[in-house]
Amino acid sequence: MSNNESFIDEVNEEVRRDRLYGYLRRYGWIAALVVVLIVGGAAWSEWSRAREQARAQELGDALLAAAEMEDAEARAAALEALAPEGPAVAVAGMLAAEAQAEAGDSAAATATLAALADDPEVPPLYRDLAALKALMLDETMSPAERAAAFGELARPGAPFRMVALEQQALAEVAAGDAETALDTLARIIRDADVSQDLRDRATTLMVALGGEPETLAGAGAGGASVTAEPAAEQ
Numbered sequence: 001m002s003n004n005e006s007f008i009d010e011v012n013e014e015v016r017r018d019r020l021y022g023y024l025r026r027y028g029w030i031a032a033l034v035v036v037l038i039v040g041g042a043a044w045s046e047w048s049r050a051r052e053q054a055r056a057q058e059l060g061d062a063l064l065a066a067a068e069m070e071d072a073e074a075r076a077a078a079l080e081a082l083a084p085e086g087p088a089v090a091v092a093g094m095l096a097a098e099a100q101a102e103a104g105d106s107a108a109a110t111a112t113l114a115a116l117a118d119d120p121e122v123p124p125l126y127r128d129l130a131a132l133k134a135l136m137l138d139e140t141m142s143p144a145e146r147a148a149a150f151g152e153l154a155r156p157g158a159p160f161r162m163v164a165l166e167q168q169a170l171a172e173v174a175a176g177d178a179e180t181a182l183d184t185l186a187r188i189i190r191d192a193d194v195s196q197d198l199r200d201r202a203t204t205l206m207v208a209l210g211g212e213p214e215t216l217a218g219a220g221a222g223g224a225s226v227t228a229e230p231a232a233e234q
Helices: 004-068 070-082 086-100 108-118 124-137 141-153 161-174 180-191 197-209
Strands: 210-217 224-227
Touching: 004 070, 004 086, 004 210, 086 108, 086 124, 108 124, 124 141, 141 161, 141 224, 161 180, 161 197, 180 197, 197 210
Parallel strands: none
Antiparallel strands: 210 224
16 A cells, blocks of 8 residues: 555655746746846946936036136036036035126026026926025025015925025115015024024114014023114105
């Protein structure tokens, strides 16, 4: 009986082996293809990563070389010629605008910054910064228009809200609207997130306009509260 069972087991084992070989002959190419794809994908990923790193290094070197040029016009031209992609667009654009402004071409600097501010590929933080810098350089807008534009950048939650409020107040002063400027300065002084330097500047300007900042215990982050009384018109 045991011999018969042993024979049957051997036969079953042989049948299973034949089936396995049959499956390998029929579908083995699929397994080989999967292995090739996995190895090839890993190799492609490594090559792509190395290429991107090399391109980033090359762009960084070019940016540094351009930024170190002493002549502002040459620096601006070199930065504009780079034409980078991705987040580097903002860096190159900011540097180019700075060089253009240094060379005395504020119109070109404003245009460069405005293009960054309108570029959906640029991260929002850099777009807001570019818009703020463009408004600060723009010499074609009236003070009232500048005040309104800075007001848009001073919306709650905006990354450069405090700086935009300060510029808004200055534009309102230039427009002859001292009362509104005092209200804007009071918003700066009372804000819990404002830096001490900016609060001091806002307080100084408020005093110059005839306002009366008063330091009270426990009022705001810096302990400042404000009574705004616009100066009498000259």
